[in-house]
Amino acid sequence: GADRLPLGFRAMTREERVRQPDLAADLAPLVALSARIGADRHLIQGAGGNTSLKRGEREIWVKASGTWLARAEEKPIFVGLDLPQILRRLAALESDPAMPSRLDPGAVLRPSIETTLHALLPHRVVLHVHSVNALAFAVRADGRDRAAERLKGLRWAWVPYAKPGLPLTQAVRSVLPERPDVLLLANHGLVIGAETTSAAAALLTEVETRLAVTARSTPPADQATLARLARIAEGRYRPACLAEAHAAATDPVSLAMASQGALYPDHVVFLGPSPIPTSSISEAEYHLRTCRNPQGPALVLVAGAGALLRADLGPGAEEMAACLGLVLPRLDPAAPLVFLDVSQEAELLDWDAEKYRQSLNAASL
Incomplete structure (x- = not known):
């Protein structure tokens, strides 16, 4: 019913149930996609990576720090935040724009260290993965040029290495005029943005197919x-x-x-x-x-x-x-x-x- 949420999200308060009767329906596709990509070690390893969904102009739901996307359908791993507050605090150069912006200040989970990156991007759905295929380009000095050959025709941008969190968000801000839907983060990973969960999943598959690299055959362990x-x-x-x-x-x-x-x-x-x-x-x-x-x-x-x-x-x-x-x-x-x-x-x-x-x-x- 309207008062129930997918397992990936904390229970709503009574006030939230009255105010947002469609919350469960909005968030369910993100939970399912998060669990699917989280179970693929070629995309996500352990607690790495994060996903998010913006609900209108006021809210963003993002994976909590230290949680595993693979377990999105088993336990609460997402945190709701006030999107305008994050953006205001980010513009004011606050050291931690996300934590004070939680919809439930008493929540145990902390939002992902990449929350500001998710908030800054204009897309409704954002996926950040540590794809091993993307990393095969992202760790090369000539990675930008090599990736350009594969990603031709897509709206994408190369982001020079920056420390995760606010420094990375500021680095991403510098490429936003290019209106990218795909970000290749040097020495870090891959970000996908789209307007729907299904579109984000399709774009991730497209990028992965283009960046696919055949691994050398390696002997088994002794x-x-x-x-x-x-x-x-x-x-x-x-x-x-x-x-x-x-x-x-x-x-x-x-x-x-x-x-x-x-x-x-x-x-x-x-x-x-x-x-x-x-x-x-x-x-x-x-x-x-x-x-x-x-x-x-x-x-x-x-x-x-x-x-x-x-x-x-x-x-x-x-x-x-x-x-x-x-x-x-x-x-x-x-x-x-x-x-x-x-x-x-x-x-x-x-x-x-x-x-x-x-x-x-x-x-x-």
Whole structure:
């Protein structure tokens, strides 16, 4: 009935039920699409990505920070906000335009750190994904030119790298005169805007088809060796659970790229600063025997064997290890790559908003 909402949204107050009898019907398509794209690891990894819907001129509903799109039909993951308030606070250069603009100030969930980006875009529906195909272009120095060949005929824009949140929103503002429906975010991901949920889904499919990159064939993990190394680590490390993660170690080209640095923000947030330790099997065995630091590197790539994750890490780290194994085999060995520098990594690691998001993903699988 009119007083019920899809599971992706919190229950309405009595006042809201009277004022907005069509809220459930308006929001249901976004919940369904969010769950669908959230279940596709090629588009979304763990708590990454976000979606939103504007209702008229007054409201925007956006995914909450740290929640998983894949679970949109299972639990509340969306927050309602006053759209004009966000835009006023954004124009006034407030440090946090979104939090004070919640329709329910007592709500537990925090709006996504990308809420201002969603609010700024003119589209009714906005999808922000960390597509591994898009990342295969977004991390290249020549990514803009390469993507232009694929996206010809679409209204799209390249957005230079900026820290997620307000800096990224301001970077997006600079390309709005081009009226893009597609944003390719350098070293970050992809944004799609449309007037309906179905149109946004169709445009996302179109862009994904155009940007599709065939991954190199990679050998499977050597599970016996990884299990032996985990025993040597005495509970401090375990083999990565997701099969995709091991490609970063079993493919020599990917392994060489991984050792050079981090390519996108969520890698830093969930796997720590670069470089990722890479080693031969014998080197890994030696270090696991002799180094007993319980806060060692989050991810260790063992050449020819696979990926080891620190045992205390949860599903967010698992997903980001898998993302690495999906992105790297899609990169041309001769591609000029752009890695996040030390200062860019530092500002992500010392950011309260990302510490909060990380804390919500610390639970075990």
